[in-house]
Amino acid sequence: MRITGYHITNAVWKVWRRNWDVFFKTYQVNFLPPFIEPILYLLAIGYGLGTFVGEIDGIPYVRYIAPALISISIMNAAFFECTYSSYVRMYYQKTFDAIVATPLSIDEVIAGELLWGATRSLIYASLMLLVLIAFGVVDLPSSLLLIPFSFFAGLLFAGIAMCFTAIVPGIDALNYPSFLFITPMFLFSGTFFPLSVLPGPLQVFALAVLPLTQLVVVSRALTLSSYSYLVLYSLAWIAVVGIFFFFLAIRLMRRRLIT
Amino acid sequence: MAERTPVILARELEKSFGSLKAVDRINFSVNPGEVFGFLGPNGAGKTSTMKMIQCISPLSGGHLEVFGMDVERNPREIKRMLGVVPQETNLDPEFSVFENLMVFSRYFDLPRREARERIDTLLEFMQLQEKRDVLIDKLSGGMKRRLLLARSLVNQPKLLIMDEPTIGLDPQGRHLIWEKLKAVQNEGSTIVLTTHYLDEAERLCNRLVIMDRGKILVEGVPEEMVKDFVGSDIVEADNSPEVLACLEDMGARYEVFGDMVQVFTDRPREVAKNLFDNCNPGRVFARRATLEDVFLSLTGRALKD
Numbered sequence: 001m002r003i004t005g006y007h008i009t010n011a012v013w014k015v016w017r018r019n020w021d022v023f024f025k026t027y028q029v030n031f032l033p034p035f036i037e038p039i040l041y042l043l044a045i046g047y048g049l050g051t052f053v054g055e056i057d058g059i060p061y062v063r064y065i066a067p068a069l070i071s072i073s074i075m076n077a078a079f080f081e082c083t084y085s086s087y088v089r090m091y092y093q094k095t096f097d098a099i100v101a102t103p104l105s106i107d108e109v110i111a112g113e114l115l116w117g118a119t120r121s122l123i124y125a126s127l128m129l130l131v132l133i134a135f136g137v138v139d140l141p142s143s144l145l146l147i148p149f150s151f152f153a154g155l156l157f158a159g160i161a162m163c164f165t166a167i168v169p170g171i172d173a174l175n176y177p178s179f180l181f182i183t184p185m186f187l188f189s190g191t192f193f194p195l196s197v198l199p200g201p202l203q204v205f206a207l208a209v210l211p212l213t214q215l216v217v218v219s220r221a222l223t224l225s226s227y228s229y230l231v232l233y234s235l236a237w238i239a240v241v242g243i244f245f246f247f248l249a250i251r252l253m254r255r256r257l258i259t
Numbered sequence: 260m261a262e263r264t265p266v267i268l269a270r271e272l273e274k275s276f277g278s279l280k281a282v283d284r285i286n287f288s289v290n291p292g293e294v295f296g297f298l299g300p301n302g303a304g305k306t307s308t309m310k311m312i313q314c315i316s317p318l319s320g321g322h323l324e325v326f327g328m329d330v331e332r333n334p335r336e337i338k339r340m341l342g343v344v345p346q347e348t349n350l351d352p353e354f355s356v357f358e359n360l361m362v363f364s365r366y367f368d369l370p371r372r373e374a375r376e377r378i379d380t381l382l383e384f385m386q387l388q389e390k391r392d393v394l395i396d397k398l399s400g401g402m403k404r405r406l407l408l409a410r411s412l413v414n415q416p417k418l419l420i421m422d423e424p425t426i427g428l429d430p431q432g433r434h435l436i437w438e439k440l441k442a443v444q445n446e447g448s449t450i451v452l453t454t455h456y457l458d459e460a461e462r463l464c465n466r467l468v469i470m471d472r473g474k475i476l477v478e479g480v481p482e483e484m485v486k487d488f489v490g491s492d493i494v495e496a497d498n499s500p501e502v503l504a505c506l507e508d509m510g511a512r513y514e515v516f517g518d519m520v521q522v523f524t525d526r527p528r529e530v531a532k533n534l535f536d537n538c539n540p541g542r543v544f545a546r547r548a549t550l551e552d553v554f555l556s557l558t559g560r561a562l563k564d
Contacts, residue, residue: 021354022353094345094349097345097349098350098351098363100315101315101338101341102366103368106315258316
């Protein structure tokens with residue numbers, strides 16, 4: 001595969017594999033959080049707060065937030081992997097420098113990192129899905145489609161994250177996107193309450209601009225097996241914006257690393 | 260014998276960062292099988308030149324070929340034949356010694372079994388066999404350097420590039436690295452290195468260049484350079500008006516460094532005797548001229564950064 005203007009071959013999987021190997025070396029710390037976190041949220045918000053909320057659009061609250069929990073997990077897994085973790089590999093461990101001294105190109109290093117970020121989303125979403133299935137709060141078999149979906153949705157967030165990593169002056173500056181981009185999305189993307197309760201302009205903003213909104217739309221359709229044209233819009237949004245940020249991330253990283 | 264193609268050929272090679280010319284239209288060539296050194300003070304352009312040879316830094320001008328291939332057009336093919344020992348350690352702290360080499364061999368498409376065998380041989384060669392399953396954090400500075408050298412040899416490179424190979428090592432560590440480099444050279448590899456240590460350059464390099472401010476000041480064989488630029492010996496004496504007057508009378512070539520005068524000569528006994536007999540010189544002593552004398556006389560004594 002040779003994409004015009006980009007030096008990308010199958011070698012990207014070697015970069016991916018390096019991260020995969022590290023992930024499984026420390027699997028104890030990597031596997032527990034995705035099991036514990038959804039249980040805490042389900043209990044506290046789904047069942048606890050849910051007692052007062054009752055139903056939203058005729059859906060029990062715990063079933064309403066289940067797909068949101070998965071979406072948030074997809075977002076966080078890829079975003080934090082391709083910001084803080086990638087930054088550490090790039091700047092502190094000089095892992096990228098070491099790899100580009102071999103036949104691999106910088107484009108392949110970044111592409112491999114992005115694919116790995118997406119893989120992390122897939123792993124976390126899959127583990128979380130197991131918990132949600134155990135609690136009986138998602139529909140089967142449609143929810144299984146969340147597994148492949150989480151990879152592509154993860155790739156979107158990996159690309160966005162890598163763009164921040166490419167432009168921040170130092171690792172502390174990554175706090176800006178974490179608190180000003182990720183946290184608001186966590187709350188205002190139709191996650192814990194429907195967008196319809198927000199003022200009109202905010203609704204439009206959330207649907208047009210916020211990536212997490214698209215994830216929640218698709219995930220909720222799958223876990224509740226109820227589909228609308230909005231799902232197609234969100235899927236197209238994720239594909240187009242995902243591809244855009246994938247290549248933008250490579251370009252910005254080249255600018256940062258090739259001197 | 261037919262003329263061999265040079266391993267590296269640089270013509271009017273240029274690298275600029277904004278208005279700063281880090282490498283300013285230099286020409287050099289490196290022959291197969293030799294150890295070629297780049298010397299120079301900080302900021303001379305050595306590392307920039309190395310990075311262009313490694314195909315990781317684009318040229319600002321000129322032409323650069325490695326193994327007869329253009330660095331801009333065939334980076335992948337060139338890098339396949341390179342081994343690189345970087346100035347800063349970039350070993351992977353997440354992996355053990357063995358795993359570091361294993362992960363690296365994957366980047367070069369080595370089959371697993373072959374990689375395993377080669378890595379065991381390399382660990383043996385670098386005296387790291389006992390540390391095989393130890394994480395990088397637990398290694399001493401010398402071991403890390405040796406591991407970097409082992410890693411650079413995983414793909415059996417035809418050209419080994421080393422940026423300050425013995426920086427920060429104790430004497431034992433330096434000697435071990437030198438010994439290993441000689442062994443690598445004897446196997447037929449070409450080695451290009453940068454160094455601040457002039458004794459290291461004198462000992463290892465078949466040929467070298469001295470760079471300053473992006474330019475190559477001089478190129479040659481170490482011993483010949485010493486002879487050509489400072490003569491075979493140096494006589495040092497206290498700096499006094501009397502001594503200076505004497506030296507003028509003798510027509511000697513000398514330089515004043517603070518409270519000391521250095522005389523460059525091929526006849527040290529004669530000069531020393533002359534000084535003692537006629538000039539009341541205080542202390543006098545003679546020694547062999549070294550590359551360091553060439554270096555300092557060419558690049559000046561002022562601090563560079």
